[in-house]
Amino acid sequence: MWLFLARRIGLAVAIVAVAVTLLYSMIHAVPGDPASVILGPRATPEMREALRERLGLDRPFVVQIGSFFGGVLRGDLGTDIVRDRPVADIVFAQLPYTVVLVLASVGWAALVGIPLGCFSAVRRNSLADRIIGVLSVSFIAVPYFAVSIYALLIFSVGLRWFPSMGVGEPGDPLSQARHLVLPAFAVGLSWVGYIARMVRASMLEVLGDNHVRTARAFGLPERRIVFRYALPIAVLPTITILGVGVGYLISAAVFAEIVFSRPGIGSLLFESVGQRNYPVVMGAVLVTSVLFVVSTTLADLANALLDPRAREKL
């Protein structure tokens, strides 16, 4: 187990290191240098030179990337060229909004998806099971930003049930919750499908297991068998899959934030791409991919803890 832990964490660190190098090289492979792209065509050569110096672009590439890595290790992601503030401050100020949105989405998706999957497995091949199956695939396939737009159109513009912009009044949890409903609905919808499918499949497997057969032989009521002996085991693989799902959730959250004008990493990134604000783009991408790598690593570790067979795969 310790060997697995060390190797898995080593892999995670290697992935982040390669990712940073790739991103950094990509930005430097731009035709024309970043300084002139940022300043636009009307900049004087002196202005360009000054910005190049400030961004450290006049130094050799290896030195630049070395100092960037050094900075990252110290928690310094560079300086925002538009607002002249540390990138780390800006990114970490936005991060909680995205994390709350992602957690709320996963939360409601699990609350709906697990019972649906469980019901499907218990009543397999019934009409209800088929309908839930088709719905699950549809939820997974529908483009998440289209869900955001239609949720806004129907429930906000049309019915006026929920607000369409922002995160609500600071210090007023009720207003904040109301602002969270539609974005979380849009981000979580496809996960209702994923979770229902996963739970159904693993539930069917567990219901065929020996311990369930034994429980049946002892004459335990079906309800007790399902909820006490089968479901707790059937839910485990779903939890580990959620780690890998964080990437998709973040992508969906980007659109939900833009459609509902919510602050967060997605809005920040969108705005910074428009301004060609490289340091902020780099910082935001780095933080989200670290978040993603950490959650997949945690999911793998949880999986290894629960299932010894998974430890040998790496």
Place this chain on the structure above:
Amino acid sequence: MAADEIPVAPRRADGFLAGLRRLTRDGMGLFGLVAVLLVVLSAVFAHQLAPFDPTRIMVGPRLAPPSAEHWLGTDQLGRDVFSRVLVGGQVALQVALASIAAAVSIGLGLGLLAGLGPRWLDNAILLLFDTVRSFPVVIFGLAVVTVLGPSLTTVIFVVVVTSIPTYGRVARTQTLAIKNNEFILAERAMGAGTGRILRVHVLPNIIGPLLILASMDVPVVITIEAGLSFLGMGVQPPTPSWGSILNDGFSYIRNTPWPVIAGGIPLILTTLAFTFLGEALRDTFDPKLRRDL
């Protein structure tokens, strides 16, 4: 469709027709096939079917609701939305076709290399795959747009790079599974080179799963194209795309719902159709793949 049905003795598929019959036996597979055919036909003949020039700005009514003349209404510049939706479908399918073809070929090449090459190369390629997968697609897309600028080429580049790992991993796993078989060893002993083994044994076994994966990737790619175009980071005006129609409509969502409805419904129906078809294809031809993903 259900994995728990009592297995019937597998009959060999008697060619194309038998496969088609099994594929359409299930209602969703039939819906997928018919809808995909309709979408592909309307995309191929988009310019012939479009009643108006999709990029012509007309003096007529703006943001008009559907009427006999403009079936899906007009947008904020007076352009015919129905014509734009048709041509937008063509753009979406072109992006999907071009980028999936490129991703399958590159993924296949890298997967074979990882499966057949030395251990260090295998590890290096796997690390590269894992790294690419550590970026959420949209985030990666936005980062690439910052560097390359928004365009159709950028969208294709993003899709190709982010989908290579999926194909590469499947190609690698299948290669490894075949490589260590005894009949390969026997053939090597009889003097067969790597080229012959690749051509006769490895490739035919990899192509099937890769093509099924590719068919399931179509809705994903269409979603990415539409998503980036919705953000204004994909297909550039005046070329219509379902994403940019949604983007235009979204700016006027409080005035009229029609452009948003007209841009979104074809997108949703198309992704659903390709997903149902892809699932039916997989369940019909390669049920094992379900577990590998």
